Amino acid sequence: MTGTIFITGGASGIGRAIAQRFAAEGWFVALADVDAAGMAQTGALLPAGRWSAHRLDVRDAAGWDAALAEAAQAGGGAIHVVANNAGVPLGGPLAQCSVAEIEQVIAINLTGATLGARAAYPWLQAAAAKGGAPACLLNTASAAALYGTPGTSVYAATKAGLRALTEALDAEWARDGIAVRSLMPGFIATPLIEQAPNAATPGTIRDVVTRQRLEIGRAEDVAQAAWQAVHGQRLHTLVGPTARRLAFAARWLPGALRRRLQR
Secondary structure, eight states, X not given: OOOXXXXXXXXXXXXXXXXXXXXXXXXXXXEEESOHHHHHHHHTTSOTTSEEEEEOOXXXXXXXXXXXXXXXXXXXXXXXXXXXXXXXXXOSOGGGSOHHHHHHHHIIIIIHHHHHHHHHHHHHHXXXXXXSSOOEEEEEOOGGGTSOOTTOXXXXXXXXHHHHHHHHHHHHTGGGTOEEEEXXXXXXXXXXXXXXXXXXXXXXXXXXXXXXXXXXXOHHHHHHHHHHHHHSOOSEEEESHHHHXXXXXXXXXXXXXXXXXHO
């Protein structure tokens, strides 16, 4: 069954890849972002007449309500999946991160996603009651949600919050027939890793990942995981070797993991 998916952060990266994956299955794609030009570029990759663009700052609760209503109208009256994907990175030692950077990443990554879940609920509830395509809230968390690592404290905290939000709402909304799922990718080749970890640190996140000899995955793999998550039963979907290794160590070797990170 096809439906309508609403994707925040749809102007690039993982959001763009998810849009292409669902569009390939015949879904109507509603893109949401602050980057109008980026959304137009994503839309150019989608079937004509099967997408819409909605300017949205996820920190704006009223903006969420307006964008979802516009998307539902564009897509035929219903929204089946809301992909809480918008996010910003922040890395480096906590003492080097400014107050403004800390507040921004929490506001976008966690508060914005929570506002999105609240705004999405009536649309997903209505879609579940009608039947057909699955009704799902899909949160883009991160491998950072599995265990906090040095240099990721604030970012990891927001993604761990998304993990907890996913678990809480999956239980809370089960009676309504709404699935809540999360994606937990490692480092992915998107524009975000070309940014500096924070304003006080030279270089890019890609430089840090390369020095640590970690792999950088593909957005297309995250998009495929998103499709499977929406249509499957797994609560959290790990994407990539880094996520799988970290999950294994956090579960079975927590002491050794802690000692290694302290070194």
